[in-house]
Amino acid sequence: MSVEAYCDELMDGKGYVLIRSVFSANELAQANRIIERCIADEEQKVTHFQGANKDKMHLQKRVWNLLNKGEIFVQMVQQPIVMDIVGRFLGSEFCLGSIAANCILPGGPGQEPHIDYPYWDMYKKDSFPHNINHSYPLNCQVTILLNDFTEQNGATSVFPYTQKLCRYPDEQDIQSYCDQMERMTGKAGDIAIFYGLTWHNAMPNLTSDQTRSAILIQYLPKFVKPMEDQKTGVNSEVIDSATPMLKQLLGFDYPYPKILDKAKAANTEGRVK
Ligand SMILES: O=C(O)CCC(=O)C(=O)O
Numbered sequence: 001m002s003v004e005a006y007c008d009e010l011m012d013g014k015g016y017v018l019i020r021s022v023f024s025a026n027e028l029a030q031a032n033r034i035i036e037r038c039i040a041d042e043e044q045k046v047t048h049f050q051g052a053n054k055d056k057m058h059l060q061k062r063v064w065n066l067l068n069k070g071e072i073f074v075q076m077v078q079q080p081i082v083m084d085i086v087g088r089f090l091g092s093e094f095c096l097g098s099i100a101a102n103c104i105l106p107g108g109p110g111q112e113p114h115i116d117y118p119y120w121d122m123y124k125k126d127s128f129p130h131n132i133n134h135s136y137p138l139n140c141q142v143t144i145l146l147n148d149f150t151e152q153n154g155a156t157s158v159f160p161y162t163q164k165l166c167r168y169p170d171e172q173d174i175q176s177y178c179d180q181m182e183r184m185t186g187k188a189g190d191i192a193i194f195y196g197l198t199w200h201n202a203m204p205n206l207t208s209d210q211t212r213s214a215i216l217i218q219y220l221p222k223f224v225k226p227m228e229d230q231k232t233g234v235n236s237e238v239i240d241s242a243t244p245m246l247k248q249l250l251g252f253d254y255p256y257p258k259i260l261d262k263a264k265a266a267n268t269e270g271r272v273k
Contacts, residue, residue: 006085006193011137014160015198016184022079023144023189030072032146035101035213038063059108059205063101065228066215068235073099076144077217078245085193086140086219096249097139097218098228101146102202104154104212110204113159113169116141116196117218117227123168134166138224139196146213147188153212154205156184156192163197173199222254 001009001017009017023031039061066073077099086094097117104110115122118138122128149155159177162169169177183203184192194200196218205212218227230250239250247253 003084003088007089010089010140010163010193010195011134012164014158014182015163016158016160016192016194016200018184018186018190018192019081020186020190022081022191023076025189027072027076028146028188030070031076031144031215032213034070034072035063035103035146038069038101039103056107056109059105060110060202061101061103061105063103064098065233066099066101067230067238068233073215074238074242074246076215077249078243079191082142082191082193082217083245086142089137089140089195090219090221093222093248093253094140094219095222095224095226095251095254096230097220097224097226099215099217100228102214102216104202104205106205106208106210108154108202108205108212110154111201113157113174113199113201115168115199118220118224119166119168119197121168122166123170125167132166134163134195134197137195137197138221140219141192141194141196142215142217142219143184143192143194144215144217145184145186145188145190145192146215147210149183149185149190149212149214151183151185151203152205153207153210154203155186155212156214157181157201157203158184158192158194159199162199163195166197169199219249222251223256226251 006017067077077096116139143156159181162177220226234250242250
């Protein structure tokens with residue numbers, strides 16, 4: 001499939017595509033080893049989208065800011081096929097909004113259907129620009145399957161074509177569209193690319209012995225503020241050895257906001273008397 005065809009599918013087709021066998025067993029092993037260590041060490045980290053069952057929230061773990069956690073994530077975030085597709089979809093100077101792991105442990109409850117940043121609070125429609133619609137995208141998500149995703153272990157669900165509705169799903173929407181729901185099942189190393197306006201959610205992990213882990217990468221057009229603060233959150237060692245692509249992703253090539261007169265922000269030199 002061509003880059004154009006992928007973009008058409010994200011925009012006007014189902015809103016998501018699966019690409020098989022993008023990452024090798026060796027790359028997955030490196031990523032899984034680090035993430036397993038992080039989730040063993042850290043306090044439970046709940047996701048920003050909660051499922052219905054609060055008693056089981058500790059069975060979902062999130063590891064944020066992966067660029068600081070290992071070189072493998074620095075490589076994954078710059079995967080060349082993904083760079084081509086996202087660069088066409090969001091414009092060539094796109095940036096990184098977030099890279100995190102989402103692990104659904106056995107018995108983990110999953111999430112409710114939602115849309116992703118910067119659309120994440122679109123239930124307040126009035127806080128978004130007049131006439132906002134899906135026709136030019138402010139988000140592109142990539143999910144890297146770190147182990148096989150099955151219907152049993154909580155493979156992400158997705159509601160095809162809902163990106164075109166450009167709205168946060170309510171209870172009634174979910175009832176009306178549930179027959180059309182599909183699952184992003186696949187093998188470890190596959191990736192899903194989707195437009196974050198497409199309703200989706202992690203599903204409950206019904207197994208008793210398999211953790212379902214994914215890396216979630218959020219890409220944004222150059223002018224949208226990243227969700228994770230890349231410039232201050234990413235370690236200087238990562239920044240100092242960054243490729244030109246990574247520097248772009250971290251927002252170093254984009255000059256705004258900027259002070260455009262001689263006055264310094266913190267003093268009154270520029271005040272007109
Ligand atoms: O892990 C998943 O399957 C989906 C996670 C997700 O959609 C999110 O946390 O925004």
